[in-house]
Amino acid sequence: MSTVLKSTETAIQRREALARGAKQQFERMIEIRTIEAVVNDLFAAGSIHGTTHLCVGQEALDVGIALALRPTDMVTATYRSHGIALALGMTPLEVMGEIMGKDVGCTDGVGGSMHLCDMSVGLLPTFAIVGAGYPVAAGAALAFQTLGQDSVALAMAGDGSTNIGAFHESLNLAAIWKLPVIFVVDNNVYGEYSRIDTTTPIEDLYLRAASFDIPGIVVDGMDVTAVEAVVRQAADRARRCEGPTLIEAKTYRFSGHSRADQAPYRPVGELESWQQRDPIKLMSEKLVNEGVLTSDQVLQITESTRESISELVAGLEALPEPEYSAMFNNVWTTEKVT
Amino acid sequence: MKMRMREAIVSALADEMRSDPTVILLGEDIAGAGGPFKTSDGLLDEFGPMRVRDTPISEMGFTGAAVGASALGLRPVVEIMFMEFLGVALDQLVTEAAKFRYLSAGQISCPLVVRASIGAGLGFGSQHSQTLENWVTSTPGLKVVTVSSPQSAYDLMRSAIRDPDPVIVLEPRVLYADRSEVETGDHRIGKLGVAHLAQIGEDLTIVAMGQTVNIAVRGTQQAGVSADIIDLRTLAPWDRETVFNSVKKTGRLVVIEEAPESGGWGSQIVSAVTENQFRDLKSPTVRITTPNVPVPYGKKLESKFLPSPDEVAHTLSEFLETGNVPAPWWVREGYVQ
Numbered sequence: 001m002s003t004v005l006k007s008t009e010t011a012i013q014r015r016e017a018l019a020r021g022a023k024q025q026f027e028r029m030i031e032i033r034t035i036e037a038v039v040n041d042l043f044a045a046g047s048i049h050g051t052t053h054l055c056v057g058q059e060a061l062d063v064g065i066a067l068a069l070r071p072t073d074m075v076t077a078t079y080r081s082h083g084i085a086l087a088l089g090m091t092p093l094e095v096m097g098e099i100m101g102k103d104v105g106c107t108d109g110v111g112g113s114m115h116l117c118d119m120s121v122g123l124l125p126t127f128a129i130v131g132a133g134y135p136v137a138a139g140a141a142l143a144f145q146t147l148g149q150d151s152v153a154l155a156m157a158g159d160g161s162t163n164i165g166a167f168h169e170s171l172n173l174a175a176i177w178k179l180p181v182i183f184v185v186d187n188n189v190y191g192e193y194s195r196i197d198t199t200t201p202i203e204d205l206y207l208r209a210a211s212f213d214i215p216g217i218v219v220d221g222m223d224v225t226a227v228e229a230v231v232r233q234a235a236d237r238a239r240r241c242e243g244p245t246l247i248e249a250k251t252y253r254f255s256g257h258s259r260a261d262q263a264p265y266r267p268v269g270e271l272e273s274w275q276q277r278d279p280i281k282l283m284s285e286k287l288v289n290e291g292v293l294t295s296d297q298v299l300q301i302t303e304s305t306r307e308s309i310s311e312l313v314a315g316l317e318a319l320p321e322p323e324y325s326a327m328f329n330n331v332w333t334t335e336k337v338t
Numbered sequence: 339m340k341m342r343m344r345e346a347i348v349s350a351l352a353d354e355m356r357s358d359p360t361v362i363l364l365g366e367d368i369a370g371a372g373g374p375f376k377t378s379d380g381l382l383d384e385f386g387p388m389r390v391r392d393t394p395i396s397e398m399g400f401t402g403a404a405v406g407a408s409a410l411g412l413r414p415v416v417e418i419m420f421m422e423f424l425g426v427a428l429d430q431l432v433t434e435a436a437k438f439r440y441l442s443a444g445q446i447s448c449p450l451v452v453r454a455s456i457g458a459g460l461g462f463g464s465q466h467s468q469t470l471e472n473w474v475t476s477t478p479g480l481k482v483v484t485v486s487s488p489q490s491a492y493d494l495m496r497s498a499i500r501d502p503d504p505v506i507v508l509e510p511r512v513l514y515a516d517r518s519e520v521e522t523g524d525h526r527i528g529k530l531g532v533a534h535l536a537q538i539g540e541d542l543t544i545v546a547m548g549q550t551v552n553i554a555v556r557g558t559q560q561a562g563v564s565a566d567i568i569d570l571r572t573l574a575p576w577d578r579e580t581v582f583n584s585v586k587k588t589g590r591l592v593v594i595e596e597a598p599e600s601g602g603w604g605s606q607i608v609s610a611v612t613e614n615q616f617r618d619l620k621s622p623t624v625r626i627t628t629p630n631v632p633v634p635y636g637k638k639l640e641s642k643f644l645p646s647p648d649e650v651a652h653t654l655s656e657f658l659e660t661g662n663v664p665a666p667w668w669v670r671e672g673y674v675q
């Protein structure tokens with residue numbers, strides 16, 4: 001196997017690296033953005049069949065969440081999870097390998113773009129059914145509470161998912177049982193091709209916490225540090241056995257919903273105005289202003305990330321598709337059941 | 339006129355909406371965007387937002403609303419984008435709508451249609467590629483149909499909307515882009531529960547449905563086998579007469595299903611035929627299915643997973659030669675004992 005098809009770091013090491021500082025966080029955001037660009041190109045060219053959902057514009061939310069949690073905490077996420085997977089520490093190899101359907105992927109290539117998982121850094125298999133992650137996160141929290149562990153669960157899903165029954169049932173359960181769970185609604189303004197105002201009577205979704213008598217917090221999802229702070233606060237509260245929190249992160253979906261969508265329904269100028277608040281642009285400006293990085297270093301990070309991801313993708317492209325036996329693994333246990 | 343299957347669906351919906359002002363459409367992104375699979379393209383413009391409604395992501399809510407509306411004078415057509423999403427709405431269909439007539443001593447009808455896209459072949463992975471017809475076929479009170487071509491989509495959609503009972507219309511997603519001649523008009527409306535003889539032959543009877551109809555046609559051509567191919571079309575209630583008549587003639591039954599072997603719809607066809615026609619059969623019955631695994635992602639794995647013309651041809655040739663039921667590929671190739 002070529003050297004690019006081996007990770008030099010484990011997922012857990014990559015997770016720990018984030019805590020080292022703003023530069024590492026910025027690099028991770030660049031890595032996510034770069035991978036999404038490559039994924040977009042591969043699907044557009046038809047090199048990968050099926051569909052994909054990009055998280056471009058939401059990198060700060062992903063990295064902020066990863067920073068605030070411990071690797072033993074558990075996250076449920078959606079079909080739009082390349083970013084959170086990488087932020088939590090999953091390696092580009094296991095993420096890209098999975099998206100490209102190769103057996104070096106995190107689920108040996110049988111899951112694909114919508115299904116990423118790595119329990120070593122707390123990512124439960126991501127959910128392609130809207131809302132399905134909320135009750136599962138509540139259940140993970142139920143396990144932590146019952147087993148007396150001080151871990152927390154965090155469910156992240158989109159604005160559109162707050163209109164499905166599972167959202168309300170899960171928040172209610174979590175509230176009455178004071179479960180150590182955090183619900184993060186990524187309000188990126190759109191659910192598929194519908195703007196939030198056409199599907200939802202309120203645009204400030206943190207307000208929904210009131211009916212469960214739990215804290216509802218709104219945060220700028222374009223700001224890593226702000227996200228980290230509110231998630232940490234909610235996690236501390238959960239670890240103190242004080243119950244769940246609903247966090248609404250204001251973001252914007254820079255891409256279309258999925259592979260085929262060019263987002264023609266967006267009002268003129270809306271994307272451009274949000275691009276002014278591009279989380280990567282904001283962070284690089286901040287780091288340059290604070291003297292953490294020079295503009296040259298920013299360019300260099302961008303360039304070297306692009307190179308290493310291209311090399312990885314070339315290596316992956318050369319791999320054959322998995323053996324047929326892959327589809328038969330892990331359907332049921334292979335342990336002896338007595 | 340030549341149409342893609344998705345256009346045939348639009349056309350059927352439009353014709354029903356023109357002829358009956360109580361027909362309304364509900365679903366996610368079906369109005370403004372014309373449907374995620376463009377199966378309601380242009381209908382908002384023609385019929386307006388009262389009759390073509392975008393919904394929030396609330397399948398239980400809008401499927402249930404369709405149940406209530408159907409009990410009180412509307413004929414709602416609900417779109418469930420992927421069959422899996424019906425999971426969160428099943429109660430309203432299986433436990434409510436299916437029982438309304440029964441539990442009202444016939445006072446209430448629910449002339450409701452739930453359309454759902456089904457099946458594998460496009461790389462959508464294991465949570466967006468199942469057929470799951472057995473979720474709804476074991477519920478008396480529901481009718482279940484599966485379309486297999488632009489023409490059958492047009493005919494069955496119009497017939498389903500006219501039917502006084504709740505009907506689930508399953509649409510193999512991989513066929514939306516298929517294009518062929520479609521005859522439109524009121525004369526295409528018929529009774530549900532009638533199978534279609536897609537091909538006439540001598541040596542065996544193949545029962546297929548949805549995307550396996552084309553696979554059966556190609557498989558028999560490849561193997562040079564002369565077979566009746568029955569497109570079952572309606573799974574509940576299914577057309578025993580057509581199947582029995584064909585088996586009487588050929589003496590051999592093969593069912594081709596896009597569903598796991600375990601619990602697949604073919605079992606009931608096979609059991610009815612063996613119970614009723616044991617002495618007409620020259621050989622044991624055969625089911626060609628998918629293996630008992632979730633739908634895998636990559637193209638290579640997904641194509642192998644689906645019943646293919648190659649697998650059908652292989653099975654039919656060996657079956658006719660030996661009179662025995664050939665082992666499926668996953669047993670032959672040693673993946674499953």
Ligand SMILES: Cc1ncc(C[n+]2csc(CCOP(=O)(O)OP(=O)(O)O)c2C)c(N)n1
Pocket residue numbers: 078080128129130131157158159160161162188190191192253257366395397419423426
């Ligand atoms: C139960 C269910 N209904 C519908 C869908 C189809 N679907 C997938 S993503 C999506 C939009 C979700 O919007 P949102 O929750 O805002 O998340 P975003 O995609 O913006 O991240 C829809 C309707 C689904 N996967 N599951």
Ligand SMILES: [Mg+2]
Pocket residue numbers: 158159160186187188189190191192
């Ligand atoms: Mg959204």
